[in-house]
Amino acid sequence: MSKTGNDADATETDPNAAENPADAPILGGGGPTVTAERPLEVEGLRKSFGGITAVDGASFHVEGGTLTGLIGPNGAGKSTTFNLITGMLSPDEGTVAFNDEDITGMEPHAIANKGLVRTFQIARELEDMTVLENMMLAPKGQRGEKLWRSVTPGVRDDVIAQEEELLERVWDVLEFFDIDHIADEYAGNLSGGQRKLLEMARALLTDPDMLLLDEPFAGVNPSLEKRLLKHIHGLKEQGYTFLLVEHDMDLIMENCEHVIVLHQGRILTEGTPADIKSNEEVIEAYLGGNV
């Protein structure tokens, strides 16, 4: 995939960027380090709220380095599944494993630190913080997150040095996503599309192995959608794994290698887009007969 390479080439003010080979990680963090063939394995997941069973024994897995789509009609349990995987909710039954490690019921921050990072359906920016502050927040292992390091004279120099490094890296990612011109803007002032870009850029800065994108194209205009998809494909080439919740069937069919269909909290079927398109059950449950 040469798209990312060209994108990096285009940032001519950065002499280093032009020398980067096409597949070099633009994120400076060494790219993903997926070890498992199936980074995400979900087994018998169940969650009810009161009398309503939102997720009813869902089992599926995601192959490493793929773009997998999770689809289903409204109320199928997609968002709940996301929340169960990322620790925002804990399941009543079932397990979630990431890189062969059981992460069921872990805190969201612990799961994120293992390399499984999500974005939100409605882009949630930290509105009273600038784009740069938003981005600087994300990287892991910041020394200055320890209070004593940040305030102690002398030790703080270390923190400052790391901040300089982070800023360089953050800037690379901002340029990669073409949002460097709004770096000093407050996130609350961004347009919907810019927020989506910022959110994905921010998630990438945590050095994830796998990204869970909750409707990243909702409310995004077609040209921005193209750009986002280009970024996603470029990152996939670098080894990142994606699980994508999306409503737009055409988009899923054109871009995902593998599609999982959720219906009434259960896996209805899964397979290649071609399989899904021709599946009678899916057409009945979700597509209403016209693809």
Added chain:
Amino acid sequence: MSVREDLGNRMPGGDAGLIVAVLVVLYVAYVLAGVGLGYSLRGQLNTVAVLTFYIGAFAMLALALNLHWGYTGLFNIGIVGFMAIGIYVMALVSKPLYQSGGAAQVGGLGLPIVVGIVAGMVAAALLGLVVALPALRLRADYLAIVTIAMSEIVRFSFLSGEFQRFTLFGRRVGFGGGSGLILDFTDPLQAFFETFGLWNAYLGFVDAFGAIVPTNPKPVVDGLVYGLVLLLFVAAYYWLLKRTGESPFGRVLKAIREDEDVANSLGKDTNQFKIKSFMLGCALMGLAGILWFMTQGAVTPNTFRPRITFFVWIALIIGGAGSNTGSVLGGAVFAAVLYQGPRYFKNLVDAALPSFNAPSSFGPAVAPLLSNLNPAPLFYYTVDSIRQLQLVLMGLVLIWLMHNRPEGMLGHRKETAAGIPLTSPRTRTAATDGSTGGDEGGRPTDAEGGEGGERDE
């Protein structure tokens, strides 16, 4: 709006200049009013000392609250409880050992004042931890309920007979109950100067000051110097909290304030950050409580009513939550205008009209106004009741602020949460090679990047 936004930048010396300028205005107003009404020099100096004391106290407390509310979004309305814990534990540790026949009913552990201060801060921080552990997991409003309940529990605990007198490490100690606790440790100022071996020098300075205030200059000098010490502490708080805010730690706090779920799903253990921030703020409130009350000779639990908490909140709201500079300004303006202002005004009226007799109740105050349009008794009555009216005044100011300037004096200003100025690293390097310049440095790059993408398509 824009005028005010730029004020901090245009002021020589930046934020420090702004703070100094506001302080100068406040002091000049006080001194001029005093001069106009013929205050003696001694009276003037005492006024300045008291004013400085409260400016220092409220600035410290507002700074500490700003860490909780302005940075982390923690709704702490139990400030006074942490102050009380601070001074009481400090007294317990630093009061001299019990001697029968002395004025004090109970003794302390007889340790140096510095040890007592540290113990008081640690106790306040630990109380903060105890409060925070269950409450921080819940949503913000629950923390508010828990903290205000805690502050009342603390007050009632110190009031209770159980803790009036007890034995600790074989010493007879206690908190004195409702009758109060005599703070009979060494004069803190003396302890402060003795630490640096400057006590004799200080006494010499007091003697020299006798040239200005001939009779008994020591209380005057003590007051002024203690006010200065408090201002030093304000500077230390400011320094500490500025560094805390301008760091990755502060960035996470700010993110928690904005949206805790986001911070959490980016891998930040938000509970840890909240607890640390809360404990640090509580320790600072404990220290502020110690500094406020340790020179008062005695403390009683009923001093620590929630109204002090709300005074600090008003100070922070005036200054603008989220800004450290604003917190200091808010503390100063609150202390000078709303807290000391009405009392000082009453003193001025007393001095100007020494012979007036205020009516004893509302009826006699209003009657002359209605019968022969004589407003004087009502005026005297109002001035006489100024301590009660002070709260009304504060309420009015709050309502006005909420309507017209909810962000306070400096709340509109966003203080960047990073250890370095967040500007484009490319602009900094590019500016030297001349290919791009000025603050538009990022744009050409972006445009080229966009074209590159399209060519590719």
